[in-house]
Amino acid sequence: MNADAAFDTPDAPDRDLPMLTAAQAAHLRELAAPYTDNSHTYSLQNLAHTCRRAPEDRWPELVETHFARLRAAGRGDESAAELLSGVHARLLPIDSITPDLVGAMRYARVVADGLVFAYALDQPTTVRILTDPDVERAGLEELGEAAYANLMRVPVEHEEVAIEGRALLHSVYGDSPFVASKALFLSELARQVTGEALPDAGALVAVPTRHLLAFHPIVDGSVAGAINDLAQYALGAYQDGPGALSPRVYWWHRGGLKSLTVIDTETNTFSLQPPPELLGILKGLVRLDRAGRLAGRTAAKEPDIGGLRDTAAEAIARIDQDPSGLGGAFTSTVQLAHAHCAADPDLSHVDSWDAWASAVQLGTALFTGAQPQECHLGGDLVRQLPAVPAEPPADARAWLDAFYVAVVCRQSARIDRLCQVPLAVLRQDDSIDEYVLHWIDTLQTYWAERPMDDVVEKLLATMTTSAPDAVTRAPKDFVNLIDYQPVALFHRLITRDHDAFAEALTEALAHHATYWGDSPAPRARVALGPLAMASLAYDHGLPVDMKQPYLPTYLLNRERIEEIPG
Structure with missing residues (x-):
């Protein structure tokens, strides 16, 4: 049976009043006919909904009441003061605006598909939609202000x-x-x-x-x-x-x-x-969100190190059969590394270091490939990372994480490899704002020791494209309080302004605290981007305060750094 035939079946939904069957809609139209005339068309949508919920033997009564209210509401002789006291802004279904109403409501406008904005007068027994003469009588500007104020006072x-x-x-x-x-x-x-x-x-x-x-x-x-x-x-x-x-x-x-x-x-x-x-x-x-970078409204539970370790281990174990899971395994190990800093904020324990080292291994492998190597996840838990080809994904922020953890763990050779990842590949990431790519370009240019004028040019492009009016995808508070802070620190780093860097670092950590609040989420435990910039500053001889929140001391001062396999 074709669609047209289906609509012709008495038990099928009516074309214009789909809340009723075709037979019921025909009956309703027959009941409404005596109350209408050729000079005015009425929408039966609301009446049809009312009738659908009532036995058909009550329909004549409901129809009579409905049109009696319409007649009572149709006087249109209210004073301007009466209109202003009772007018409300109103959304109407577009199919309720009949042809004769279109000519009488030139002030109304379509605000979205299926919705019309109009003014309505709230009366004791009914609501009347205002027409152009009503608007002229009360004044368009005055009516708009009153309609807004009255609407926002409606209790909900x-x-x-x-x-x-x-x-x-x-x-x-x-x-x-x-x-x-x-x-x-x-x-x-x-x-x-x-x-x-x-x-x-x-x-x-x-x-x-x-x-x-x-x-x-x-x-x-x-x-x-x-x-x-x-x-x-x-x-x-x-x-x-x-x-x-x-x-x-x-x-x-x-x-x-x-x-x-x-x-x-x-x-x-x-x-x-x-x-x-x-x-x-x-x-x-x-x-x-998938990478745990957003501060949710509801605080998560305290990180379960054992659970996070098992998740990372399972993800690594699956890579041999499903190489596409490498990105998820990297995310899991980054979460594990951060979570360790809840109980071990200075990163003094070997298990904590193992998690960071594994994050370095997986992050580098994700973007540059790797030979077979062991990943130590803490305790006696070791997983074999199989050989993986160099197939960098279009995930720009994952690249930044890989770069940051490699910098923090002082893995120069791995950083060299990461900085050779073509920017064209990362540009395929359609989930990011333009400033992220400019920032990666800045870091790659800097690490390659190209002329400082080139670095500054790319840094300025990062700053320009991270302005509030240029950001369209990431939440503004995330950009301002988290994503931009390494950029601000890098600016101070390349100028070798010790005092300005120290001030910017204190500000970055304060912003980190503001963004995450009391959330126990793993990312709340470490300010990863600022930690990477502070590590660069420390290695370049800038004085860095070792005892600051969100900066694991023994990573920053290199005392916990050990050799990483691979």
């Missing part, structure tokens, strides 16, 4: 719903038909209900009914799962009604809404298609 309930144990969905609901319209001003709503501003990347948001909206701030890699869960949530709530508004998922960004849902009207199917800008943000957050 707020709940946090955990998605798969990580992603947080904020559900905002209430009796008022204006609750979902607060999505127009989502940034202020988020402050009201969570006490926190939305991130620069914005939020995913759904407005399935006029009484409900749900949003998920785009702060970490959990957004990858949240986008699908929110889509299912939105569609389910939209179909349940009443007061259906939109089944779509939107991206709220910089004050605007953009639909991520694409609806194929021929097949009546839905798909999610984020625009390139959002897709880049999502990829960046997922990769940052």
